[in-house]
Amino acid sequence: MTTLIKICGLSTEAAIDTAAREGATHIGLVHFEKSPRHVTLEQAAELRRRTPSHVKVVLLLVNASPELTQRAQRTVRPDVIQFHGSEKPEWLRIVKQHMPVEAWKALGLRSADTLTNARRFDGSADRLLFDAPAQALPGGNGSVVDWSLLVGHHHALPWGLAGGLNPDNVREALAATQAPLVDVSSGVESAPGVKDMDKIARFCQAVRDHDQHRNPA
Numbered sequence: 001m002t003t004l005i006k007i008c009g010l011s012t013e014a015a016i017d018t019a020a021r022e023g024a025t026h027i028g029l030v031h032f033e034k035s036p037r038h039v040t041l042e043q044a045a046e047l048r049r050r051t052p053s054h055v056k057v058v059l060l061l062v063n064a065s066p067e068l069t070q071r072a073q074r075t076v077r078p079d080v081i082q083f084h085g086s087e088k089p090e091w092l093r094i095v096k097q098h099m100p101v102e103a104w105k106a107l108g109l110r111s112a113d114t115l116t117n118a119r120r121f122d123g124s125a126d127r128l129l130f131d132a133p134a135q136a137l138p139g140g141n142g143s144v145v146d147w148s149l150l151v152g153h154h155h156a157l158p159w160g161l162a163g164g165l166n167p168d169n170v171r172e173a174l175a176a177t178q179a180p181l182v183d184v185s186s187g188v189e190s191a192p193g194v195k196d197m198d199k200i201a202r203f204c205q206a207v208r209d210h211d212q213h214r215n216p217a
């Protein structure tokens with residue numbers, strides 16, 4: 001099985017090109033004004049147009065109003081909306097009824113209870129992302145998830161691992177958790193909001209090395 005790779009918080013065409021060339025399966029665009037990675041909907045639409053069709057575009061929103069969510073979907077036309085606030089399963093269900101998008105829900109992984117409570121998204125989320133608990137920002141803080149909570153857990157939904165991943169720890173994270181998707185933002189930056197092309201390349205290579213080691217040809 002090939003691990004899916006999401007590189008999040010991209011804001012330049014160069015970063016999109018690098019992520020796509022290095023093997024990202026998903027790129028993330030953050031529309032959240034408090035984030036150093038915030039892009040306007042118009043910028044996100046431009047970056048979406050730049051993205052090759054084999055790479056899925058994930059638009060990240062945090063507790064956005066119904067009006068903003070609809071405007072964002074119509075302007076950017078993402079493949080996925082990643083809900084990274086305290087959005088409820090009912091809201092994801094409504095979004096999926098009215099918009100042609102996948103709905104992903106990010107959850108701050110505090111304890112085993114988080115995994116139990118995640119079952120409330122069965123039937124509404126297309127994928128869960130387990131991130132470190134919220135701090136000053138709801139995500140993008142570079143804090144590492146307690147991977148041991150995920151070891152041996154049976155996931156009812158497709159899922160992904162986020163939170164504090166970087167080129168130097170992603171292989172260890174994958175070996176520990178067997179995550180089918182890894183999601184990185186600050187771990188491939190040289191400063192908040194500034195993507196580092198070399199780190200993006202090294203991150204993707206580390207994931208490929210893991211996959212190769214697991215499934216030697």
Ligand SMILES: O=C(O)c1ccccc1N[C@@H]1O[C@H](COP(=O)(O)O)[C@@H](O)[C@H]1O
Nearest residue numbers: 008035139140141142162163164185186
């Ligand atoms: O990236 C951001 O600025 C951000 C802002 C608000 C919510 C989520 C955000 N990013 C997401 O957080 C996780 C983990 O990020 P990191 O790798 O620890 O920096 C990831 O899903 C980002 O997409």
